Amino acid sequence: MDFIATGFIKAIELLISGDAATWSAILATLKVSTCSMAFSLGAGLPCGFLIGYFDFKGKKQLRTLLDTLLSLPTVFIGLVVYAFITHRGPLGEFGFLFTLTGIAIGQTILAFPVVTAITAATIEGMDKELKLTLITLGAGKRNILMTCLWEVRYGILAAGVMAYGRVMTEVGISMMVGGNIKYNTRTITTAIALETNKGQFADGIALGLVLMLIAFIVNLSVSFLRKQ
Amino acid sequence: MDFIATGFIKAIELLISGDAATWSAILATLKVSTCSMAFSLGAGLPCGFLIGYFDFKGKKQLRTLLDTLLSLPTVFIGLVVYAFITHRGPLGEFGFLFTLTGIAIGQTILAFPVVTAITAATIEGMDKELKLTLITLGAGKRNILMTCLWEVRYGILAAGVMAYGRVMTEVGISMMVGGNIKYNTRTITTAIALETNKGQFADGIALGLVLMLIAFIVNLSVSFLRKQ
Amino acid sequence: MPEAVAYQLKNIRHYYENTCALNVDELQIAKGSITGLIGPNGSGKTTLLKLLAFAMPPSCGDIFYNGKKEGCFSPVVRSKITLLTQKPYLLKRSVFENIAYGLKIRKDCRNLDSRIRTALAYVGLDHAQFAQRKWHQLSGGEAQRVAMAARLILKPEVLLLDEPVASVDTQSARLIRTASLNARDQWGTTLVIASHDLQWLYSISDSQLSISNGNIFATGIENIIPGPFEETREKTVIKKLEDGQILTLKKPENKKNTAMIKKDCLRIKEDNGSDNQLSGQIISMLAGEKSSHVLTHICVQELSFTLKLVPDQICRMNLYPGKNIVLQFDSTDVEWI
Amino acid sequence: MPEAVAYQLKNIRHYYENTCALNVDELQIAKGSITGLIGPNGSGKTTLLKLLAFAMPPSCGDIFYNGKKEGCFSPVVRSKITLLTQKPYLLKRSVFENIAYGLKIRKDCRNLDSRIRTALAYVGLDHAQFAQRKWHQLSGGEAQRVAMAARLILKPEVLLLDEPVASVDTQSARLIRTASLNARDQWGTTLVIASHDLQWLYSISDSQLSISNGNIFATGIENIIPGPFEETREKTVIKKLEDGQILTLKKPENKKNTAMIKKDCLRIKEDNGSDNQLSGQIISMLAGEKSSHVLTHICVQELSFTLKLVPDQICRMNLYPGKNIVLQFDSTDVEWI
Amino acid sequence: QASDKSLKMATTTSTDGTGLLDYLIPQFKNQTGIALEWIPTGTGNALKLGQDCNVDVLLVHAPEAEAAFIKSGFGKDRKQIMYNDFVIIGPESDPAGIKGKKVSDALDIIRTGQAVFVSRGDDSGTHKKEKQLWQSTRKPLPEKEAWYLQIGKGMQATILLCEEKKGYTMTDRGSYIKYQSVQNNTAPLKILIEGDDILLNQYSVLTLDPKNCPHAKYDLALEFLNWMASPGTQKLIGDFKLLGQTLFVPNAQ
Numbered sequence A, B: 001m002d003f004i005a006t007g008f009i010k011a012i013e014l015l016i017s018g019d020a021a022t023w024s025a026i027l028a029t030l031k032v033s034t035c036s037m038a039f040s041l042g043a044g045l046p047c048g049f050l051i052g053y054f055d056f057k058g059k060k061q062l063r064t065l066l067d068t069l070l071s072l073p074t075v076f077i078g079l080v081v082y083a084f085i086t087h088r089g090p091l092g093e094f095g096f097l098f099t100l101t102g103i104a105i106g107q108t109i110l111a112f113p114v115v116t117a118i119t120a121a122t123i124e125g126m127d128k129e130l131k132l133t134l135i136t137l138g139a140g141k142r143n144i145l146m147t148c149l150w151e152v153r154y155g156i157l158a159a160g161v162m163a164y165g166r167v168m169t170e171v172g173i174s175m176m177v178g179g180n181i182k183y184n185t186r187t188i189t190t191a192i193a194l195e196t197n198k199g200q201f202a203d204g205i206a207l208g209l210v211l212m213l214i215a216f217i218v219n220l221s222v223s224f225l226r227k228q
Numbered sequence C, D: 001m002p003e004a005v006a007y008q009l010k011n012i013r014h015y016y017e018n019t020c021a022l023n024v025d026e027l028q029i030a031k032g033s034i035t036g037l038i039g040p041n042g043s044g045k046t047t048l049l050k051l052l053a054f055a056m057p058p059s060c061g062d063i064f065y066n067g068k069k070e071g072c073f074s075p076v077v078r079s080k081i082t083l084l085t086q087k088p089y090l091l092k093r094s095v096f097e098n099i100a101y102g103l104k105i106r107k108d109c110r111n112l113d114s115r116i117r118t119a120l121a122y123v124g125l126d127h128a129q130f131a132q133r134k135w136h137q138l139s140g141g142e143a144q145r146v147a148m149a150a151r152l153i154l155k156p157e158v159l160l161l162d163e164p165v166a167s168v169d170t171q172s173a174r175l176i177r178t179a180s181l182n183a184r185d186q187w188g189t190t191l192v193i194a195s196h197d198l199q200w201l202y203s204i205s206d207s208q209l210s211i212s213n214g215n216i217f218a219t220g221i222e223n224i225i226p227g228p229f230e231e232t233r234e235k236t237v238i239k240k241l242e243d244g245q246i247l248t249l250k251k252p253e254n255k256k257n258t259a260m261i262k263k264d265c266l267r268i269k270e271d272n273g274s275d276n277q278l279s280g281q282i283i284s285m286l287a288g289e290k291s292s293h294v295l296t297h298i299c300v301q302e303l304s305f306t307l308k309l310v311p312d313q314i315c316r317m318n319l320y321p322g323k324n325i326v327l328q329f330d331s332t333d334v335e336w337i
Numbered sequence E: 001q002a003s004d005k006s007l008k009m010a011t012t013t014s015t016d017g018t019g020l021l022d023y024l025i026p027q028f029k030n031q032t033g034i035a036l037e038w039i040p041t042g043t044g045n046a047l048k049l050g051q052d053c054n055v056d057v058l059l060v061h062a063p064e065a066e067a068a069f070i071k072s073g074f075g076k077d078r079k080q081i082m083y084n085d086f087v088i089i090g091p092e093s094d095p096a097g098i099k100g101k102k103v104s105d106a107l108d109i110i111r112t113g114q115a116v117f118v119s120r121g122d123d124s125g126t127h128k129k130e131k132q133l134w135q136s137t138r139k140p141l142p143e144k145e146a147w148y149l150q151i152g153k154g155m156q157a158t159i160l161l162c163e164e165k166k167g168y169t170m171t172d173r174g175s176y177i178k179y180q181s182v183q184n185n186t187a188p189l190k191i192l193i194e195g196d197d198i199l200l201n202q203y204s205v206l207t208l209d210p211k212n213c214p215h216a217k218y219d220l221a222l223e224f225l226n227w228m229a230s231p232g233t234q235k236l237i238g239d240f241k242l243l244g245q246t247l248f249v250p251n252a253q
């Protein structure tokens, strides 16, 4: 139990003292999570919309597949990304291995099904009258997409925060693809994993608290989208 | 790249040959995920309903907090649970450490905010007329809860599969609380992490595929709830 | 023995944010009565019905049902009172399940199938054709009627109907009327019905309440003259109509800005005794409840008036819809609200 | 010069799953006309309007707009044709934003505020009071009227209205009528309007289409006698009413099971020439479009009939709502559909 | 500029976890101007990263696997740098009674007494060493036995699990000292066996064969290898202490 209390104090120390390693990890975490969220939302929202909006043959099967992709273990994604961007892999020449870019690629793959699945479910639960109303008001395809997403914004917000939580907390991809290089690709979660592995539980707790503080600030700043 | 192909073949071999270690991990995974899903749904659905259904002061703040809990790193949860159930901890006497029960406790904590947040968002997006209709048809509090959840079942299903994905893919808790003891508390994800650490990428891929196969079967079996 | 009272409302106010949507000082609704609720959009009909259904508590004031103050989840309220909402919402299941829902909640499932057949027949829907349809496979009016059937099957003590015939065809409107009267006669149900279809409402209700701006008048279908008015030097106010005709009304007490004239105070010109003489046109004539009088709608430019005429007068004056007439009333007959 | 044609429908069939909801072999709608759509619940009005709005493609058949076959997302269709849906859905934003939405899509935002003020005035809503309200802060009728304003502001070439006055008060119904006529006169808008409020519909439309079971009759407000019928030994079928009265109709051709009688073929008893003599009661009388005739509804047990009477006859026979009369028609005047 | 004077190294968790690299590498940067980044991971994965040319140099401790690595044409030069030693630890009360025994005898006692023994089971250098100890008893390796827990985790986690289970395990001395320091020297697990020859643990630096990995920075890697073996660095290693105890003994030839 002590290490939790110690962790609390250490968390405050880390932040105040401006510990370089910690701040580097915070920065790395922010960079990759921002990147992967941008890409997964950019791709996932339209995909989720299409799946939820239209009725087509094989929709149910596609949804089941999507649900299965939610169970993609992060280490597995890490391995597959590794296979592609390793020096000998098909994308080896870009040198993405052990870079934040590599992690962002993996996390995008992780977050994409989350965004897509929740968006699809939300759009599916949308009032059918909305569709008709938009068409009759003269909305084009683009307008329909944007307006529908805005109409179900609480659901979309849920998709976003869910994907964000997934990205922020994953270790497998960052570890495998990023390599956990200090001052470079070490993110907060890989740092926690490392400290824990070293038996430095208090440090793990401290870093965990730092991570949640970041998540809290981010969530707070998007909470204006919530219903008042 | 080769190890992905090799992994495919190994996955089939593992399943067919009835490899004892693999099957033990499969069983452990099924046990804890079932347990933690049952508890997190049991607690998360009502909580999510209450948060989404009622308007109360501080609701927005509570939602932000809930969103932040989505970013609880699994290792962090693992550490906290560890602190409580270690033999020096307050719940030490129950001997939950390094047991599947311990993992299930941690995973329940992991899945609970997921279920709650998505349920709340779904219930919030529900047609306000439904509430009125149920009351006027004479529904009691219990009926309202059950019927509302059933009315937004696609959203609830999304909450379920999302939490399931989270539980199935987490490593931190299983590793920390379960201890990754072979033939005992080793789950598929901890096994993947181990193989990857050993550089046995093909085995990692194979186990990942096994995990996704399980997830696929589970998702398939709940997909009857989907809109036809 | 005095008539038994189902509802008693005292000093009810209901606010949405800061605007007062309902303002009832005193209201009684008798058991087994059928009360019509008439008023323009936004006058507070739905608000009143929701309060009567105990679906939401009033901002202040007390509602007594059968002499007792009840709350939202009191068993009496939930099992005895039902409201057909203005936008009927069907549960995402079959028509059968929708209608059975209320009974299943009450754990009362004897003869489910035959009771549902009866309920569907009440609203003119064929069991074989509709029972197994999904909620989204219905036209607007059919959905409305299914929702009505789901209320009728409960044999409620109080049946509150919010625009039950809004998108329903005339034939079905007649069936719903029959079913409602039936409910009252067979089960002693108390009904309160809001509707803009005055003809239909008039044909079903014993008495009418008019609502305007959240205020209730128990006097039946009244004629409302909305503001603005101009003050004159005498103790009157005037309103100019679009074609230049002028209404003269006695001055209101403080702050009141809506005028009301009782049906009985309106006359179609026979003498020259009134200070208000308006030329208008008869638009429609409807048979009143007991065929002994005829509800006549007269349009005077942007205003519309309703009169109760007796057949005699109609024949004597050769009145028919489309005829131009002169309407008259005394400025002193106006009440301000 | 022949009248310009806005719509031309050819061999349209629309199926929901396996049931045919609409079946139109040929239909033309002239530019600038106002067409009323009349029919019982589930007859296919909404289906037809959705097809005319190109909001869904018909299962088979072709719809030509201005002589061209158009698809759902053709720019002409999307910018020129608009439909007020039966259950108006408001976007989850303010009233102002709801009404502005269509214009914003068209990137036409000049004088937004004043145009919205005008649109709100069309439907009788006050800009100051309503423009900033949220979508859920409206009563049923107010929401309906906001939806209407959102269509009117577009100045569409075609305005399709699905029960625009269903939950709207009489005063506002009149405003909507004025606005619709205005749209036709000022912008040359073609209107197709479905409504169960026959009086209102009759007062606005140039011509009426009756729909029954998905079949369209261009002949106006007809009288429909639904089955079942019993066959007799002669070449007739009969229908027994609840009180024992009997209708005799000529035998239908194969499979048709709904009878129709034109308004002109119905008479209120003066001679004894017809084989069908039904005692019924006048329920309502409405002024027709140009005040030269009166639409009279007569109820004969469970059936209702509509007649066009001239003022002359009304005065001569002393007709008024509530009066019991005898209705007659010849069995040979019946058409089968 | 940074790109031509930088190196990536895969290494085992122990060198990172004890803080040795944090102590050494800044000096390396000072003296040679080469920025070295290291990826702490299991020995198995470290070798794999070298084989795939994702790093330039390796610092590992699994002599047999290293030999095989070079033999397969993946590695070129190998230089012994230092060693530390392994110890067998267990509860202070030592219920099985192995204190001070020879390693192979102690393991036999554990096996027959079915005392809990925690194995890292992660194919790391330490795990390989442990298997070597079991082989020295000339009996088959334990696998599914209930008392033999293979947990597939890092050394610290293994020690902590061992503490919870009140069992025995084998660890490198550095990890044990670290464990003690975290527990404020009140750790319930104590060293029961140490000093046996078989318990020595050799760390080496390996460079990659440029034939296999033409893009790897062989020259810089060689510079690192030589720097590690240089007398100055060797002294630095010898001076590195945790809680006043020497962790690594330099032994470059």
Ligand SMILES: Nc1ncnc2c1ncn2[C@@H]1O[C@H](COP(=O)(O)OP(=O)(O)OP(=O)(O)O)[C@@H](O)[C@H]1O
Pocket (backbone or CB within 6 Å): C016, C017, C021, C039, C040, C041, C042, C043, C044, C045, C046, C047, C048, C086, D136, D137, D138, D139, D140, D141, D142, D167
């Ligand atoms: N949720 C709300 N928030 C704010 N104002 C509301 C809300 N609901 C209704 N109102 C306002 O309260 C008044 C009364 O509304 P109510 O729904 O009772 O009217 P109504 O008589 O049923 O009208 P209608 O005939 O259009 O159904 C209206 O002015 C309306 O704008």
Ligand SMILES: Nc1ncnc2c1ncn2[C@@H]1O[C@H](COP(=O)(O)OP(=O)(O)OP(=O)(O)O)[C@@H](O)[C@H]1O
Pocket (backbone or CB within 6 Å): C136, C137, C138, C139, C140, C141, C142, C167, C169, D016, D017, D021, D039, D040, D041, D042, D043, D044, D045, D046, D047, D048, D086
């Ligand atoms: N989605 C659907 N699936 C199956 N059947 C449908 C569907 N929508 C409508 N129908 C059926 O098609 C027929 C025509 O429906 P439509 O909505 O066009 O009727 P309507 O004339 O508009 O009726 P109302 O006056 O009740 O609005 C009805 O019998 C209805 O039950």
Ligand SMILES: [Mg+2]
Pocket (backbone or CB within 6 Å): C045, C046, C047, C086, C162, D139, D140, D141
């Ligand atoms: Mg209302």
Ligand SMILES: [Mg+2]
Pocket (backbone or CB within 6 Å): C139, C140, C141, D045, D046, D047, D086, D162
């Ligand atoms: Mg319709």
